[in-house]
Amino acid sequence: MYSYEERKKAVELYIKFDKSACAVVRELGYPDTKMLKAWHREYLEKGDLHKKNRLGYTSEQRAAAVQYYLEHGRSLARTVRALGYPCRPLLGEWVHEDLPSDCHPLKRGKSVVEYTDKQKMDAVVSVASGEKTAKQLQEEIGVTRSAVYQWKRQLLGEVSNPEMRKKSQKESEKASSEQEIQLRAECDELKDERDRLQEQVQKLQMEKEILEKAAEILKKDEGIGIDTLSNREKAMIIDALTGRYTISQLLPSLHMAKSSYFYQIQAMKKDKYELVRKDLRNVFSENRQCYGYRRLHAVMTSNGSTISEKVILRLMHEENLVVPSVKRKRYSSYKGELSPEVENIIKRDFHAENPNEKWLSDITEFSIPxxxxxxxxxxxxxxxxxxxxxxxxxxxxxxxxxxxDEAVGTLKAGEHPLVHTDRGSHYRWPGWIERMNRAGLVRSMSKKGCSPDNSACEGFFGRLKNEMFHSRSWFGESIEEFCALLDDYIYWYNEKRIKMSLGARSPLEYRRSLGLAS
Structure with a gap:
């Protein structure tokens, strides 16, 4: 932690050296460049650097700690236990600074009670003879367990005669060092022997499991031997035991080359996407063969599959699952300017926050035999x-x-959507205008000959024709049958066909998720 003066000096040098952090660090030897820039930002924002009390304690906390110390027996430990802060050395510093010179806290490391030699001897004898325990002495005369054993060492002469003790200690260290070297050598020999035996046991266990796995997989009970197995059978055994042993351990035991093993594995490899291909074909067929790889991926994911979009795309190419797409000349209902011009209010903004806010309409043509x-x-x-x-x-x-009329019948009270169309004659006849005014709907029209002005509705027609109309031949189908199929597609489009922009849900499912439909 750097002091206020150190931080202030570093910031001033940083400004003086044209904000060269490396130059300041070289000059002062502190701090790092990131910390220096943080100090500079604080200096610019506040006009100065903050000043902290040591360890973040406030002056009120310090005063409370010193006051508690004075009122409760002048004990550092008792004060720290009661308040939970600070550490005893720091509290001692506070007391030393705040109290008069004749009021100092008790010094640490020095016993408050002085014991005579006779008291110490009696205590040591009672503990050594088993008459009393160190805990009982602590309760009787207030001495700690460690103090009793320290007295014992002093009275028995373990601390006296330091020259003899040093000599004895050197001799014992020398003897213990020689003994330690010998024991280490014996220990290393035993470890090597243990590793050799473990390796041998593991090898025998592996050979046993190889024979058991061969009997289990290959159904060979009699006359089975490693030399009689084919490379394909050996590869099957290795593949079954790779969870317990590594390939480098199994190959020598089976007398098989690494290249031969990988060759056999590739030869035995099955198509891991076999079930995925089947599900993919079913989903593609059930959804009128009109789902691209993104929507197929969404459906497969909702069914519990974890396959990626790239794999879906590759499998579609391999399975020849192609969405038909044919461009035809579109029908035009424009018959000239039959009524006054209407402003293009929507201006290609097809986003709506709520249902029945913006409607689009147009007419499209289907030509069948x-x-x-x-x-x-x-x-x-x-x-x-x-x-x-x-x-x-x-x-x-x-x-x-x-x-x-059917669309107006679905509106609730207070709903008056904007209806955008092209400049077709159907939307400029008196009957249409009268119905719009009666329902309180707002009219909006595209510019003349500008299909992008109604691109959202054109997009619906494009999807409908690609997914339902252009993908099959209509020979032998009557008008009534075609209309029934058209109705069936629109019901499916509303209720089941997922849209990625709606979170892989159909329009009806999306409205239900928002609580807008039952």
Missing amino acids: AGKVYLSPMVDCFDGYVTSWTRGTSPNAEMVNSML
Whole structure:
């Protein structure tokens, strides 16, 4: 711990040396550069460095400790036990500094009570004869156990005649040193013998387990021998015993080369992703063959698998699990400016904090051999949930208006979402405008010929066609059958199809997790 003056001097030199920490350390020999920079920051922030009491004790704590010392028998130990602070040397310093010169604390290391030689002799005799124990003496005359044994050593002459004691000590040390050297040599020999025997026992135990494992794995009870085993059988035994022994220990016992072992292991290696491949194909098929590797990884993880996305991607390539993708010319409902222009309020901000805050709508076309089918959905920007939809063989006003009526029917009191569409004629006819005004909905329209202004709805159409429409042939399917499959896909899209942006949950599951749906 550095004092205030030392820290102040270091900071002043740091400023003087153009903030060269290395120069200050070389000059003063303290502190490290990190601590110096911390002192400098404190100096800049507060205009000065803090001043600490020793060990962080306040002046009130110090005064309380000295006062307790005076009022309770002037005992350092009693004061420290009662207050829990500080250490006895520090308390002694406080007392020495604060009290007058005639009031000093008792010195440590010096007995308060002086005992006569006769008292010491009586105490030693009573303990040596077994008449009393050191504990009993401590209770009677207030002397500690260690003091009794110190008196014993003094009275029996163990401390007297230091010259004789030194000579005797040197002779005993010399004798003990020679004996220690001899004992060490014998101990080393015994340790070597023990290690040799342990190694031999381990080798015999390993050979025994090799034969037992061979009989267990290879089902050979009679006539089994290491020399009669093939390299493949030896590799199987080594693989079974690697938990107890290392490969370097097992190979010599089986008379097998390291390269031969690894060759056999590679030859016996099975596809560890066999079960994963099967689950992957099932998940891909159950989800209309439209999940990429990220969503497949999310489903596999939710099922308890710990496989990574990279492995999922590689297995998809190996299993030829490809999501169909075909780009077709999109349907356009623009018929010219039929009503006054409407402002683009949404301005490509498709984020919504709550359901029924921003809606998107458009019309898309499906061309199958049996005819054309048109779909008009209402998509919620909150989570992509399809609030309502209608489909038919003609993109007329009735299809669009009925879709709007169904969507309005799902609203709660006080909900008036913004509805964004393109500049199609369906959204500029009087029937649509009247319904919007009656429900209190706000209209918003894209710029002319600018599909990115309604990209979120276009994205829904793209996913729908890639996952449901372009992935199969529609020969032999009627209009009614196609519409039923279209409805089935949208139900699946709302309730089961996971979205990574929703934490690998479907829109309905996401709303339930937030308590917004039952």
